[in-house]
Amino acid sequence: MTRPPESTALHNRIRRDMESRIMSGQWRPGERIPTEQEWMESYGCSRMTVNKALRALVQSGLLESRKRAGTFVAAPRFHRAALEIPDIRAEVxxxxxxxxxxxxxxxxxxxxxxxKVLLRVSSGELLALExxxxxxxxxxxxEHRLINLAAVPEAATVDFSAEPPGSWLLGHVPWTEAEHRxxxxxxxxxxxKGLGISENAACVALERWTWRGNERITYARQLYPGDRYALVAHFHA
Known part of the structure; x- marks a missing residue:
């Protein structure tokens, strides 16, 4: 198995470090993050490697770059959706x-x-889970799920026999947009046979796509017995 160049692996590690600080709330919206020079010193790497990680997060909408001021945690974009991203383990x-x-x-x-049609990508390697x-x-x-390994390379090493893929993705991978069908x-x-129901029985099929900027993260299709599952949305005026 060919290992990726060290600069590529390090760029991904720096990006994940930044993402985790945003997701955990350690960095708040509007907060200025450490300079490129500080990242270079912390990781012992080139400016190009740091800049590549920063550009990816700016493109995904998690950071914003201000000329002569630095890089800041972006304010959240507020979208109202009829459905939240479901965590099946938490539901149960x-x-x-x-x-x-x-x-x-x-x-x-x-x-x-x-x-390629389901994940809406043109090429690349992925992880398919049933x-x-x-x-x-x-x-x-x-559940049938596809995870784009170009966007989430660390998913390749996760033991999804112990951790539900949806739960892991929600806890580890930031996303900016989602679509349900x-x-x-x-x-x-x-x-x-899989659901323990009669053939031709009614089922609810929930399909979901999530992405970060222009980067596709995952596609999932979840099937529920129609007589045992309901979709509920709560709204405020």
Whole structure:
């Protein structure tokens, strides 16, 4: 296996360090972050490596660069959505039920023609995951997920048999935009077997895309038994 150049690996590490400080609240919106020179001294690297990490976060909307003033944590963009990004483990445990995850399949591969359409990318390597989520011993949802390894290279080393992919992504990967699509489908034989329901039974299909700037992060399709699941949105005027 060919290892990436050290400068590329270091650029990703610096970017993740910056992202974690923003996500944790250590850096607040409007706060000026350390200078390029300080990052160069901390990591013992070139200005080009630091600048590459900064540019990625500026393009994703997490940082903003002000001429002659420095680089600052960007103010959040406020969007109102009908649905939040769901964390299936949190949903199940929030109902007072024991959660369990079954990893059915894991495949690190070059994007196929179908993958490119689903993830909305033109090329690249991705991680494809097939999961089944349980509430107590009852199947709660089936999940098909694609993770863009160009955007989230560290996902390749995560043990998703222990950590639900949605929970891990929400906790570790900043995103700036998301899109949901909700449809009703009838269970085919494989879906019926996986969810423990009758063939042709009604199911809720929730598809979701998330991205950071122009960088696609993940595509997920989650299937729920129609008679055991409801989508609820709470609004304020």
């Amino acid at each position: 445990e929030g109902q007072g039920l024991a959660y369990r995850l079954e990893l059915i399949g894991r495949d690190r591969r070059k994007a196929t023609a179908e993958d 999961c089944r989520h349980f509430a107590r011993d009852l199947p709660y949802a089936l 909700i449809t009703a489908v009838n269970a085919d034989p494989a879906m019926a």
